[in-house]
Amino acid sequence: MQLDVSNFVPASDEEKQSLVTMRDSIGFWKDGLHRLRKNNVAMISLVVIVIVMVLAFIVPSFYPYDYKEQIRGNENLAPMGYSVKEQASIDSGDFVFPHFLGTDNLGRDLSVRIMMGSKISLLVGIIASAIIMMIGSIYGAVAGYFGGRADQIMMRIVDMIYTVPDLLIIILLIATLKYPLKDLANTNPAFAWINTVGVGLICIFIVFALLYWVGMARQIRSQILSLKEQEYVTAARALGASHARIIRKHLLKNCIGLIIVTTTLQIPSAIFTESFLSFIGLGVSAPMPSLGSLAATALGGITSYPHRLLAPSIMISLIILSFNLFGDGLRDAFDPKLKN
Amino acid sequence: MDKLVEAIHLKQYFNVGGSPLHPLQVKACDDVSFYIGKGETLGLVGESGCGKTTTGRSLLRLYEPTAGTIMYDGVDITHVSMKPYRRKMQIVFQDPYASLNPRMTVSDIVGEPLDIHKLSSSKKDRQDKIIAMLERVGLNSEHANRYPHEFSGGQRQRIGIARALAVDPEFIVCDEPISALDVSIQAQVINMFEKLQDEMGLTYLFIAHDLSVVKHISDRIGVMYLGKLVELADNMELTFHNLHPYTRSLISAIPVPDPRINRSRHRIILQGDVPSPLHPPSGCNFRTRCPYVTAICSEEEPEFKEVGPNHFCACHNLDMVPKA
């Protein structure tokens, strides 16, 4: 190899610096999202969820039929069937929007009712999970952070709540609150929405807020218990941070992954509970459809009109399955223990 | 010299189980007294379990002392609210990986003390202060929006130091700040500590297990063993004219990077292991390994007293220990 004098000239600082570059910044979210994108099952579930959301929230506004619209003469149409009157319109050249799933015994289009039912189920699931998340994470964080006597008492309360039979409480609440709430709705116009939503649903929300947050509280508490031993928490104390600040900025911030995953997995569970309650008649009140109540009314005609039971059942399964799979995918993507 | 920080008969005991009638206690810090003068660096050395980290953290009231008094600038702060003092007394931790919140950016980490103590007047002011602090420790503004995991150990330690400096403190407890760093980075960080002390007039309590480093950076050194201070003297005095048998063997056990010295050195190899802190020996707790042990050592605890100009030691048999 030929050497000459120029090789041995000292290198400048800039030339040395050019060899030292910092790698691209990869935040926690980017890294996790990258892993999520690679998970095919989770991505397909996400697509399904988006489609269901569009069907539930957006399509009914543009749909030609309304969920409570009872059209005389359209009773009990088969899927893609037309009534005598509608057939006549088609023959004379007008376009009649098809009934994809037929109609029910009161002439209401079933497809739009299923979509409304999904909307109700999803709303209940999401709102209930949000309530659970807020109550559960704060309760669990406070119990885990303070520890000692306070933690003992708070956790014994949680244990007691676990033993309460939720179904019984819902039935009792409905029984006791039904008439007072109805009176309130009828006398005070500000509370008129009670009638549309239905006493049953209100009681479901109350019960979720009272009882169902305990699972989340336990999980958050155990995560906080291990996090609070981390040295950066001691560092924050040494800086003079207040308890509230430490819980908010240091502890809960590091639990976000857990919170998101647990909440996502809570949604299908809440939807299932609501469907079940509506199925046994304790949920939404007519004419508001819920996937559960649609299934319940379809039971009677199961032999003649099986599609009326199949459609809501498949929809419930699809929603629950896709949320569960997506929640699993989230957990795999954001769980720090899996990081190597 | 003005005393800035003083510990007077400081005791820190931890309950680790046992029954309510006979609780099992670890006497991590057992009746320790010393002071640190303004602008001084006091080094605290000892092996694992000696209580040096506990002592440092107790001074900052990160643990509530079991007994004893802590004085800061002449004021008894043992039982007061620490909020105003958190600005004046800070700490740098050993583990650069665990002491920074992985979900916060560097800017948030260094800015947190500014937010807690409301030290910035506007967003821009806060940002300026943060950048100034980063530059002071050898980082720059482009590091501000990154996360801790993107930095090396040495850089993370600098971020921790910037955080401690953000409030313009007077006193910093340096809890083994360089043990977790590579050798070639340690010198950078040691030099930085010294430079900051000169520039900002800081007082340090420098805790480490490596006596070579402590001797280099400290003015005076204290040696701890199983919760007790056994010797306290100027750094040169302690290194070359030490009196306590434990200090003697500690120094002799340290391998020096100089083959000729190693070949000619007489090394005192202590027998046996460090006793369990749950059941320390009666009397002097070094007696189980001491080459000069006598009967009195198991009956009476030696008093920590002045045995030379500014030189303290706790030993019954100093006359038996040959001159260093």
Added chain:
Amino acid sequence: MSERLLEIKNERLSFFTPAGEVKALNDVSFSMDQGDVLGIVGESGSGKSVTAYSIMGLTAHPGRLIGGEINFNGHRIDLLQEKDLRKIRGNEVSIIFQDPMTSLNPVYTIGDQITEVLLLHTHCSKKQAKDKAIELLSLVGINEPERRVRQYPHELSGGMRQRVMIAIALACEPKLLIADEPTTALDVTIQAQILELMMELKKKLGMSIIMITHDLGIVSTICEKIAVMYAGKIVEYGTIDDIFYSPSHEYTKGLLNSIPKLTEVGHEKLIPIEGSPVDMLKPPLGCPFAPRCKSCMKICLDQMPEYTYLSDVHYSACWLLQKKEFDKLQEDTQIG
């Protein structure tokens, strides 16, 4: 003239991680004779542990040897299958690890763990193995060996556990003992005991030792020859007197200048090595130490320096030495 025990030629080893190829070892060559005590000094990422593990064929996935030869005691380690490697491990070469807390299995007694290796490699009976285990425990300085042999790891202190590790390593009288940072997790006074023990054992049993550490103090106590590694390369090699009193490579010099010395009387300011250790995913083309070297030249940035021999046993990889020779050549041609 002692026989050659270990010869490593141009070893190249990389870890194929999801983030990319990490070139852990980049053309490493050295050799050891029977009875040598070699110290491999370097910081994290230098490749010192990787080198030692590769001698035993213990490179962890996703690491893979991609070039070079490893000759140990007549075997070609780089070509052997796993089942043949197992016959050599614990038998002709053994290793003691850094953390005695996790290297011993907590559910087996000390005795079981020592006899395991004996029963695996020798043809002795269980009783003979147990007697040998007791003998080994007293060899490594553990008192009351008959009682200790029935104890579990958690009943012993850190220093004693490390002694047990040494006993296990020596059970089959290996030719080579690899010690990977054996005292880093121990207190200074216990460290002194362990180093003293190792020196005694070396005298008694005449085995070779490779001591891997980042502590120059330890290396100057126990080793005879030193290899200084940086970023997967040996940058300097020599006897301890060579390295400590005539260091040639800028990195070696930098290390020696940057450690505070217990024995110095004044307060000399430390001269640190500037910059940070190199990113092993994107190592520079030339000398890996270039960005941090105060004498860095243009050639250092894009060409890997060759080894220059300063004596039979002392060599260094630095363009400055080549420059000296080049200058000499220039002078000679001008004069001549």
